[in-house]
Amino acid sequence: MSVRDALGGPWASHWLVMVAFLPPSTLLVLLRETVTPFPEWWWPLVSALAQHLVTAVVILGGAAIARAVHDVVPVPTVLAIWSLGAALRGVVAGVLAEQVAGVDGEIASRAAVWALVSLVWVPPIVYAIAQFERRRLLLGAIDVADFELSRERPRADASGAAVQRQLRIAIAESLNPALHDLQQALDASRASLDRAAVAELSLRISQLHDDTADLLESATDTSPPPPRRVASLRRALDVPPRRPWSTAALVALATATLVLLDAWRIFGPLAAIEVAVSTTAAALVIGAVPAAVARFRPELLEVNGQRTTTVATLLGILVATYLMLNSGIDPITWHGLVIVPLLALGLTIATATSIAALLLADLNRDADQRLAALQAELATLHEHNEALLVRERKRLSDLMHGPVQGRIAACIMALNFHTTGGTDSVQGRQLTDAMLEHLSAVSRDLAKITSASSIAATRP
Numbered sequence: 001m002s003v004r005d006a007l008g009g010p011w012a013s014h015w016l017v018m019v020a021f022l023p024p025s026t027l028l029v030l031l032r033e034t035v036t037p038f039p040e041w042w043w044p045l046v047s048a049l050a051q052h053l054v055t056a057v058v059i060l061g062g063a064a065i066a067r068a069v070h071d072v073v074p075v076p077t078v079l080a081i082w083s084l085g086a087a088l089r090g091v092v093a094g095v096l097a098e099q100v101a102g103v104d105g106e107i108a109s110r111a112a113v114w115a116l117v118s119l120v121w122v123p124p125i126v127y128a129i130a131q132f133e134r135r136r137l138l139l140g141a142i143d144v145a146d147f148e149l150s151r152e153r154p155r156a157d158a159s160g161a162a163v164q165r166q167l168r169i170a171i172a173e174s175l176n177p178a179l180h181d182l183q184q185a186l187d188a189s190r191a192s193l194d195r196a197a198v199a200e201l202s203l204r205i206s207q208l209h210d211d212t213a214d215l216l217e218s219a220t221d222t223s224p225p226p227p228r229r230v231a232s233l234r235r236a237l238d239v240p241p242r243r244p245w246s247t248a249a250l251v252a253l254a255t256a257t258l259v260l261l262d263a264w265r266i267f268g269p270l271a272a273i274e275v276a277v278s279t280t281a282a283a284l285v286i287g288a289v290p291a292a293v294a295r296f297r298p299e300l301l302e303v304n305g306q307r308t309t310t311v312a313t314l315l316g317i318l319v320a321t322y323l324m325l326n327s328g329i330d331p332i333t334w335h336g337l338v339i340v341p342l343l344a345l346g347l348t349i350a351t352a353t354s355i356a357a358l359l360l361a362d363l364n365r366d367a368d369q370r371l372a373a374l375q376a377e378l379a380t381l382h383e384h385n386e387a388l389l390v391r392e393r394k395r396l397s398d399l400m401h402g403p404v405q406g407r408i409a410a411c412i413m414a415l416n417f418h419t420t421g422g423t424d425s426v427q428g429r430q431l432t433d434a435m436l437e438h439l440s441a442v443s444r445d446l447a448k449i450t451s452a453s454s455i456a457a458t459r460p
Contacts, residue, residue: 001364006130007123008073012082013063017126018056024258024349025052027342028117029093032110032262034338038101047096051089058085078126079119086118087111113261120257124250125349128356135360138367139231145374152381239359240305241290241312248287250354251316255279255346259339267335274329275339281323282316282347289315313351317344 011017029048038044062081066073090113094105241247256279264272289312293301301308320343324336 001131001134001361003127004075005072006127007075007078008070009130011130011133012073012078012122012126013059014129016129017122018052018059020125020129020349021121022052024342024345025089027345028258028262031259031338031342032093032266033097035266036097036101036103043096043100047093050096051092054088054092055085058088079123082118082122083115086114090114109265116261117257120254121353124254124353124357128353128360131360131364132356134364135367136231138364138371139235142367142371142374143231145371145378148378149374149381152378152385234306239355239363240301241309241355241359242294243358244287244290244294246358247290247351247354248283250358251286251347251350252279252283254350254353255283255343258346258350259343263335263339267330267332267339270330271332271335271339274324274327274336275343277327277329278320278323278343279347282320282343285319286312286316286347286351288312309351309355313348316351317347320344320347 026045026048029051030044033044033047036044059081062084063073063078066077066081070077088111090109090111091107094107094110096105097103098105256276259279260272260275263275290301290308293308321340324340324343325333330336
């Protein structure tokens, strides 16, 4: 999947992206409106939801229009749509601040900051989500291919006798219950075998004859169902964190873009410096933990990649929180208390997004190659096994045509003959006895056909 396919595909305007942006954007609005004198405490939440709704309408509507013209929307068009939606967030926020709180809405600066945040955050998040969904599909397809190969490889190694045995057992297991039920019905109708009963028995035996022919065409061994075609979220996310310092740089850039400018505008330069120091320290920790594990315990990184990422992110958040509250760069502690939730959320999302954007594309390319190799092997084995199965079905059909299908056909002919004429009680009992004898012979023939000695004797 190319960058253009990922950013210009359906994920650029997917509802999941809207949901992913709701928590950080809401926290960012709450931070921005900390110093706005709204008359009620809930007005910042109303502003956040109104901004998100307007952005969603612009992005979903703009994407729908763009997709009417392009199958894959050009990347500049996608960025323009997102930037417009982000700028309108600033317009909505500024208008509400002016109309409700009666202060300068700073519409231009709000729109500019939102557009910048959008350009920094949207491309990697959309790209990561697209690659993540691609990985889930690839892992599911690989699981299915592995499952099919686990069935086809033993079949390819099996001899014709083993395949013949599987076919015969499958047919016997399908026909024996029907034969048993039919024999019980015949035995129960000895005393009242009128024309209607004869017609019903003829229909049931005809169905048994047709079922036998169908089984000869399609019989095979039973197998368990294949695995699910889409991998679980946890499995798709469990990737070893590679390129830790590139990840750290992206985390620092994304988090600083999210928090730094508003911290400066609202709380002043000291708060902005404290945010910069805390973000840098957290990013260094997020990069240092997987780098250290890769150096001293590389096998642990491969096995517990998700756990390593989680530990690194939590340590980074703890370091950032400690510095925001105890560094003393900004002497007003409550500034740090307000900023920390957004900073922690930004570090978490930025870490997950950066790892996904850096690693999943490479992993998906490897998975694509593995899937192609598995499918090529599967096609070869399937062709070989199908040829073997067709040959053994024909041999089984030739073998069953006389003893089994012939006796069932004789039952049908006898019943049809008696259906056209009258049947008294004596004739009915004779007919029933003859049918039971034929069906018992069919059961004995099936038992012989499925025996090991019979299979061995029919081999060329």
